[in-house]
Amino acid sequence: MRTALWWMRRDLRLTDNQALAAALAHADRVIPVFVLDPTLLNSPYVGPKRVAFLLGGLRRLDEDLRARGSRLVVRQGNPRDELTALLNECSAEAIFTEEDFTPYARQRDGGVAESLPLHLVGGPIVHPPGTVLKADGTPYTVFTPFRRRWKTLPPPQVSAILPAPDRFPTPPEMGSLPIPEEPALPPAVPFPPGEAEAQRRLRAFVDGDNPPIHQYAETRDRLDVDGTSRLSPYLHLGMLSARQAVVAALDAIAAAPDAEARKGAETWLNELIWREFYVHILYHFPYVLQESFRANLRAIAWENDEEAFAAWCEGRTGYPVVDAGMRQLAQTGWMHNRARMIVASFLVKDLLIDWRWGERYFMQHLVDGDPAANNGGWQWTAGTGTDAAPYFRVFNPVLQGKKFDPKGAYVRHWVPELARVPDRFIHQPWKMPLDVQRSAGCIIGQNYPAPIVDHAWARERALAAYAQARKGG
DNA sequence: TTTTGAGTTGTTCGA
């Protein structure tokens, strides 16, 4: 009898799991394994919301496995040691796992592969690093040509999507730690873990007569509209395969009834390709986790004011759309992408705080927190990254609010002390005359803070600081 | 090697 370990990390699903399929093809007995890795779980870049999502995902997966005559084997510790022990316990001859391209994952897997029969199969993106390269064999650092090249590669086919196996041949015999209890969470976290929920969300987003993906090009930017798929946490932990998401996007493009629908589906596919782009960037330029991608912007004279940072974290900057975004993040573990750009621009440009502070805070709170995508997004906003925002692009939080939350519904929801502020003041409540403040039940400086910085002044300060850094660098 | 066109997501100013 041949035995194989199926080692999961960021692929908590049975559907379209290439590592699982390879293990089942190889062996008569497949042991599903998850190793709780203290290095990851205790990292300052991980917080309780994402941990809870992970543990809940393990619980769902264990249920799904038990329904198929197997179960999850959980261990805790250094993966190499735990896998070595497991391999001996069940005399397995191979370990199948999905590849992961972060610097830590590569180092970890390299160490495992030195002494154990590790097989890397499939991965968290459709086209892995090394397969999307310029003619001279070097990686792209600009998105648009990357995307063009990406699209010339053979697209995944519906027929390639692997169904979840019906049965596991033989259950594991060895012991397992219990799955730890999830940390307590704010009641508003809207992400039930598990692949069933991921599949439901994908279908709700792309199926039916007039699915959200058809309007995505327009609605994705609206803070006050549920226009996005909200699939990012599921993609991050592989409760949904990237391949299945891309197939769904390509299907939606092919079947689009009109130009708007096609544009919506194209736009969503683009977002998936962005996700792949940043995985490639982190793979080829791992130093971006520590440093600016661009060497000429490493010398910005950050203010790094601790109090201003705390105000930003807690959503009390006095700029409603910024505070709404930060409170949405703290309460739900997710933030609308438009809001992510607005709050990031505010931290980096208005407060002149090092983008790495914001990057870390996001990682601590985001259920979808992904090192590659999060770092890419922050470096883009800071203007320090590949294909970054031009230096002069400083978001104006008032204009962004008016444009993407015209009636202030998003702000009112997340910043309830502003609920009764009239529409025309909702994004600049400090301009309310005192009698309007009284009738709105919102006295500025008392019920809601005055702006902690003047935007016009801060914009000039940021432009000057960037110009200085470029000159010095 | 040289040249050329282009580069996610914006704001401000002046007409």
Add this chain to the structure above:
DNA sequence: GTCGAACAACTCAAA
């Protein structure tokens, strides 16, 4: 209110 131009200079990708 709307519109177009300016905002630097640079780097990248490909012909």
